[in-house]
Amino acid sequence: MNIGIIGLGNMGQMLVKGLCKSGMISPRDLIVYNRTAEKATALRQLYPFQVAECAQTVCQKADILFLCTKPLDMLPLLRELSLPPHLHLVSVAAGVSLADLESVHSGPVSKVIPTVTSEENRGVSLYMNNAKVTPSERAALLQLLEALGTVEEITEAAIETATILTSSAPGLIAGILEEFAQAAVRHTPELELDSARRMLVETMIGTSLLLERQGLGFDQLIERVATKGGITQEGLSVLGRTLPRAFDDLLHMTTEKHTLLKQLVRRQNDSHTSKTPTQKGESQ
Numbered sequence: 001m002n003i004g005i006i007g008l009g010n011m012g013q014m015l016v017k018g019l020c021k022s023g024m025i026s027p028r029d030l031i032v033y034n035r036t037a038e039k040a041t042a043l044r045q046l047y048p049f050q051v052a053e054c055a056q057t058v059c060q061k062a063d064i065l066f067l068c069t070k071p072l073d074m075l076p077l078l079r080e081l082s083l084p085p086h087l088h089l090v091s092v093a094a095g096v097s098l099a100d101l102e103s104v105h106s107g108p109v110s111k112v113i114p115t116v117t118s119e120e121n122r123g124v125s126l127y128m129n130n131a132k133v134t135p136s137e138r139a140a141l142l143q144l145l146e147a148l149g150t151v152e153e154i155t156e157a158a159i160e161t162a163t164i165l166t167s168s169a170p171g172l173i174a175g176i177l178e179e180f181a182q183a184a185v186r187h188t189p190e191l192e193l194d195s196a197r198r199m200l201v202e203t204m205i206g207t208s209l210l211l212e213r214q215g216l217g218f219d220q221l222i223e224r225v226a227t228k229g230g231i232t233q234e235g236l237s238v239l240g241r242t243l244p245r246a247f248d249d250l251l252h253m254t255t256e257k258h259t260l261l262k263q264l265v266r267r268q269n270d271s272h273t274s275k276t277p278t279q280k281g282e283s284q
């Protein structure tokens with residue numbers, strides 16, 4: 001099976017690395033195109049994938065096509081291409097709905113929200129597909145996504161909040177840890193910032209292992225750490241007072257951003273469909 005990838009930024013590169021590292025595919029099964037050709041050069045030393053001279057070649061050669069451009073680059077690019085009717089199109093763009101994708105492709109369409117952690121074959125891919133995706137196309141895609149970690153089938157109604165929990169979360173967790181390290185150094189200048197960061201990274205990895213290998217729930221882990229009447233309990237009380245508001249704000253603002261992005265994509269689509277065929281021809 002030829003797996004096409006258009007766009008070799010964070011997500012395109014994650015797909016190359018995650019799929020190849022998993023052993024599920026050979027790099028030669030991948031056919032890749034990026035606007036800036038040089039981006040493929042270094043990665044190709046490690047994973048000798050096929051490089052296409054243009055996006056159209058990827059569409060012609062691929063059995064399944066991962067589109068990994070930014071949301072507002074996606075529909076304009078798709079409109080420039082001549083898509084084979086049976087090509088299974090897989091968009092990874094936040095804010096681009098199945099309906100948006102169906103407006104440019106009459107064949108099978110899936111939407112996946114991957115995560116950067118899948119580069120290490122761990123993490124959650126969110127997945128949904130339209131009615132044109134056949135059981136065998138779905139199975140083939142799920143097999144690839146399962147090589148990248150776990151898969152959660154999701155609805156449009158839940159995907160935005162789930163995106164924050166799975167796909168934004170690696171960046172958000174890094175942001176939280178950085179704030180934690182900075183606060184520690186503000187509080188105790190004798191502690192070096194890099195040392196605080198190292199302590200937190202190792203502690204986070206150990207915490208993840210306890211949660212996973214011992215199957216502990218968050219509440220059980222808290223019980224094992226927070227001695228009754230002890231120090232950690234004081235810290236947890238502060239978090240209980242301050243974090244609900246912070247996370248409510250975070251979810252509110254990220255939902256607003258999703259809404260704005262969806263409006264921009266919709267507007268882009270509307271302005272295209274309202275143009276006359278002559279105007280469309282002129283703008284190409």
Ligand SMILES: NC(=O)c1ccc[n+]([C@@H]2O[C@H](COP(=O)([O-])OP(=O)(O)OC[C@H]3O[C@@H](n4cnc5c(N)ncnc54)[C@H](OP(=O)(O)O)[C@@H]3O)[C@@H](O)[C@H]2O)c1
Nearest residue numbers: 007008009010011034035036068069070071092093094114
């Ligand atoms: N980053 C994440 O963790 C994450 C997670 C889930 C979903 N997503 C979604 O994934 C998409 C990509 O995000 P990203 O972080 O990977 O962005 P990115 O690093 O900016 O990568 C986008 C890539 O698309 C390429 N591109 C743009 N227009 C193109 C065209 N016409 N033909 C070929 N290639 C083109 C760009 O090429 P150049 O090199 O020329 O700029 C760039 O390499 C977004 O839609 C985002 O919503 C991202």
